[in-house]
Amino acid sequence: MQGCDGVTCCDPELLICGVVVAGVARIGRSLGVHLILATQKPAGVVNDQIEANSTSKIALKMASEQDSNELLKTADAAHITNPGRGYLKVGQNEVYELFQSGYAGLPYDPDAVVTERVDERIYKINEVGQYELFYDPDEEVEQGKDTSDLPTQLEAVIDSIASLFDGDAGLMLPDKPWLPGLAEAIPSPEPRGAGAGVDAGYAVPLGMLDIPSRQAQENYDFDLVKAGHTVVFGSPGYGKSAILQTMVMNLSKARTPEQLHIYLLDFGNNGLLPLKGLPNVADIVTPEEGEKLDKMLGVISETLAVRKQLFKEAGVANLEQYGMKTKQALPVVLNVLDGYDNLTPNDPRKDGIDNVLLQVLREGAAVGVYLVLSSSRVGGVRMSMLSNISTKICLFLNDEGELGQIMGRERLEQSGTPGRGQIQIDVPTAIQFYLPAHGENSGEILAAMEAQVAELDDAWVGERPARIPMVPQELTTEIFAGFVPAALPRELVPYGLDRASAEVAVFPVFSGRALGVFAESGKQARLLFPFFAGQVASTVDESELVVIDAHDAFVGMFTSSDSLFVGKAALKEQGDAVKEALLRFVEHGAPGRRCLLISGLSDLIERLTLLPDQVAELLALGNDRVQVVVFDHVAKVNSAYGLVASLREYVDTVLFGGDFGTQRFVENVPFELRKESFGRDVLHSLRDGELTHVVVPSVGEREVE
Numbered sequence: 001m002q003g004c005d006g007v008t009c010c011d012p013e014l015l016i017c018g019v020v021v022a023g024v025a026r027i028g029r030s031l032g033v034h035l036i037l038a039t040q041k042p043a044g045v046v047n048d049q050i051e052a053n054s055t056s057k058i059a060l061k062m063a064s065e066q067d068s069n070e071l072l073k074t075a076d077a078a079h080i081t082n083p084g085r086g087y088l089k090v091g092q093n094e095v096y097e098l099f100q101s102g103y104a105g106l107p108y109d110p111d112a113v114v115t116e117r118v119d120e121r122i123y124k125i126n127e128v129g130q131y132e133l134f135y136d137p138d139e140e141v142e143q144g145k146d147t148s149d150l151p152t153q154l155e156a157v158i159d160s161i162a163s164l165f166d167g168d169a170g171l172m173l174p175d176k177p178w179l180p181g182l183a184e185a186i187p188s189p190e191p192r193g194a195g196a197g198v199d200a201g202y203a204v205p206l207g208m209l210d211i212p213s214r215q216a217q218e219n220y221d222f223d224l225v226k227a228g229h230t231v232v233f234g235s236p237g238y239g240k241s242a243i244l245q246t247m248v249m250n251l252s253k254a255r256t257p258e259q260l261h262i263y264l265l266d267f268g269n270n271g272l273l274p275l276k277g278l279p280n281v282a283d284i285v286t287p288e289e290g291e292k293l294d295k296m297l298g299v300i301s302e303t304l305a306v307r308k309q310l311f312k313e314a315g316v317a318n319l320e321q322y323g324m325k326t327k328q329a330l331p332v333v334l335n336v337l338d339g340y341d342n343l344t345p346n347d348p349r350k351d352g353i354d355n356v357l358l359q360v361l362r363e364g365a366a367v368g369v370y371l372v373l374s375s376s377r378v379g380g381v382r383m384s385m386l387s388n389i390s391t392k393i394c395l396f397l398n399d400e401g402e403l404g405q406i407m408g409r410e411r412l413e414q415s416g417t418p419g420r421g422q423i424q425i426d427v428p429t430a431i432q433f434y435l436p437a438h439g440e441n442s443g444e445i446l447a448a449m450e451a452q453v454a455e456l457d458d459a460w461v462g463e464r465p466a467r468i469p470m471v472p473q474e475l476t477t478e479i480f481a482g483f484v485p486a487a488l489p490r491e492l493v494p495y496g497l498d499r500a501s502a503e504v505a506v507f508p509v510f511s512g513r514a515l516g517v518f519a520e521s522g523k524q525a526r527l528l529f530p531f532f533a534g535q536v537a538s539t540v541d542e543s544e545l546v547v548i549d550a551h552d553a554f555v556g557m558f559t560s561s562d563s564l565f566v567g568k569a570a571l572k573e574q575g576d577a578v579k580e581a582l583l584r585f586v587e588h589g590a591p592g593r594r595c596l597l598i599s600g601l602s603d604l605i606e607r608l609t610l611l612p613d614q615v616a617e618l619l620a621l622g623n624d625r626v627q628v629v630v631f632d633h634v635a636k637v638n639s640a641y642g643l644v645a646s647l648r649e650y651v652d653t654v655l656f657g658g659d660f661g662t663q664r665f666v667e668n669v670p671f672e673l674r675k676e677s678f679g680r681d682v683l684h685s686l687r688d689g690e691l692t693h694v695v696v697p698s699v700g701e702r703e704v705e
């Protein structure tokens with residue numbers, strides 16, 4: 001038996017349904033399938049075919065004579081006034097009866113006594129023909145029993161049938177002609193091949209499709225390589241992050257970190273954070289981490305550029321061809337961006353970020369670099385980006401017009417269930433996206449997901465994608481020591497971390513190169529000079545040390561009688577002797593290796609009245625037996641005549657602090673750099689014409705201050 005209630009002609013979805021209904025009406029009877037069709041208005045719904053195949057028609061009160069005519073071929077039903085009163089017509093007027101239908105909505109009271117009652121009321125008809133109640137025997141109304149708690153007769157009948165059914169094990173439910181609705185929360189099945197040695201490529205389960213036209217509910221596999229760039233739209237709280245989590249978890253289970261690298265950009269509510277520990281995940285970044293974000297975008301651009309070049313050299317057009325031709329498999333790179341539209345149009349970084357994303361969207365797929373992003377508004381994603389995204393997924397959208405923009409006229413009705421959405425598979429198809437892990441509530445799901453991440457992390461022993469190199473927020477000497485490789489040769493002096501690569505910056509002693517360290521302020525000098533002198537001194541023997549401390553920067557540091565130490569006071573008293581010894585040393589050298597540390601170079605030059613040539617010779621002394629290290633303030637060397645030029649010429653590694661406006665070591669500083677302000681722990685390194693920035697460990701800064 002098929003029942004269709006509330007069928008109206010303006011329901012577009014029922015155009016297809018109408019064809020089916022007509023089919024049931026036409027051939028159903030011969031197969032034992034019967035149809036009861038209920039509608040308010042027969043016009044446009046009950047077509048000729050249904051009409052011709054429906055033997056019985058029942059018309060209750062109809063809105064108009066035309067409607068009544070349509071069904072009964074008489075206007076009678078339009079004149080009915082009582083609820084429940086109707087006409088039954090069977091065949092061509094074989095039966096045509098007025099009837100009062102039974103009503104099952106009354107309370108079911110098995111104890112009630114039904115008495116036949118005759119209407120004994122008497123009416124008087126007045127002179128204008130109106131009825132006036134003259135006598136009513138029921139005027140004295142007896143208080144009846146309260147029946148509000150009783151079930152209706154219909155409910156009682158249904159309950160009774162249900163209990164009969166339940167009580168008889170031999171009774172079976174008939175097959176339903178349609179499948180039940182999709183479940184509201186479905187945990188993801190394990191991806192095929194995960195741990196089983198089966199290669200399912202980049203296809204992983206992402207959701208359960210509901211396809212009523214085929215009476216099917218089946219798994220939807222998201223194939224990263226086939227789906228290409230993907231966008232997930234959904235208003236806040238409808239499960240965007242959950243889709244990304246399921247996708248990343250399943251891809252990480254299916255593919256090794258050698259096959260798939262993942263970069264996470266979390267512009268949303270930390271939805272991607274639990275995925276950070278996956279061995280496939282290179283790194284995660286949030287918009288607050290400006291420097292890291294720049295670096296990650298840089299890495300993504302660089303990957304594109306390198307791959308394009310590699311493919312060009314190999315003469316191939318895509319990743320698969322490259323692997324086959326060169327026998328070298330490059331990993332697929334997946335960039336996942338959650339909450340893209342949280343980056344507002346007035347954010348100064350938006351253009352830069354969009355440029356990289358556009359580059360990935362345009363050039364990435366061919367070289368195996370993909371972007372999957374989520375946004376709560378369709379309008380939040382530029383048209384130029386949208387047109388390069390091949391797979392579009394929609395969850396519930398507050399603005400239904402946006403759904404139409406993506407899914408077109410064939411879009412399905414929206415459901416407010418989290419994780420319920422639609423995706424184009426030839427036509428928009430309903431889908432319930434899987435949850436990333438099992439759990440009764442979001443807390444349990446998160447815990448289960450974290451446990452899986454930890455398990456995958458522990459299980460992987462091979463190589464992992466490189467993290468985004470970052471210098472720690474606070475670089476203490478202890479943390480810095482952790483970065484210095486144990487096998488670092490003794491003659492390489494580590495002094496900080498390169499800000500761009502986070503690699504240890506070293507200076508080679510006794511390699512013929514002089515080192516100059518210039519502080520922007522007294523505070524920076526107090527912080528850095530002893531650290532540098534200590535680092536250099538630790539690589540040489542005490543007997544090789546000659547320290548001329550014109551600024552008393554190293555007081556108390558070099559107390560050994562083996563090293564030669566000249567402090568500020570000694571310099572004042574025995575200036576001539578020091579000058580003589582220094583010049584002699586410049587001219588003739590010393591019997592053994594010497595490491596000369598000079599603090600306050602410009603003051604020394606002034607006090608000893610050294611000539612520019614003598615300074616130049618002193619700075620150029622370095623060889624495998626002599627090491628020169630000079631310390632001073634940026635402002636002081638700036639004002640000493642000709643000193644900056646000598647330093648630039650003879651000091652191979654110049655390290656200086658402060659902003660670029662105050663220094664004279666580098667000319668033609670780019671505007672961007674000139675605007676930037678640098679912390680006290682940053683030194684700019686100028687070596688062989690190359691400018692880099694080094695973060696120096698904060699050596700007991702608090703004590704210095």
Ligand SMILES: Nc1ncnc2c1ncn2[C@@H]1O[C@H](COP(=O)(O)OP(=O)(O)OP(=O)(O)O)[C@@H](O)[C@H]1O
Binds near residue numbers: 237240269419
């Ligand atoms: N596929 C799903 N099945 C069942 N419930 C889900 C599903 N996806 C999400 N939910 C529920 O919806 C909640 C919100 O999900 P989620 O954080 O992923 O939404 P969102 O769209 O990313 O939100 P926002 O934009 O605020 O970050 C989850 O805590 C979970 O309870």
